Amino acid sequence: MGTGYENKKEGAEMTCLFCKGDMVPGTTSHVAQLDKCIIIIKNVPCMKCTQCGEVVYSGKVVEKLEQLADAMENTLTEVAIINFPTEAA
Numbered sequence: 001m002g003t004g005y006e007n008k009k010e011g012a013e014m015t016c017l018f019c020k021g022d023m024v025p026g027t028t029s030h031v032a033q034l035d036k037c038i039i040i041i042k043n044v045p046c047m048k049c050t051q052c053g054e055v056v057y058s059g060k061v062v063e064k065l066e067q068l069a070d071a072m073e074n075t076l077t078e079v080a081i082i083n084f085p086t087e088a089a
């Protein structure tokens with residue numbers, strides 16, 4: 001979060017914080033480890049580095065991931081695999 005960031009549109013050019021490689025839009029699987037269970041959220045929209053594979057989520061996506069984790073926390077399932085709701089992307 002530096003200053004001088006203009007309103008970047010989706011798909012705007014981004015470089016990796018680690019290797020300065022190109023970041024391209026894609027999807028990934030996010031694994032959230034809670035006290036009692038593990039949640040695997042598939043098809044999470046992200047920006048992915050073409051060089052080192054580093055993945056960056058937008059603030060909106062992070063928020064949704066937290067909501068999903070909260071919602072799943074009370075299930076009795078030890079491992080839950082869900083799809084990221086596409087309307088939230």
Ligand SMILES: [Zn+2]
Pocket residue numbers: 016017018019020021049050051052053054
């Ligand atoms: Zn990289």
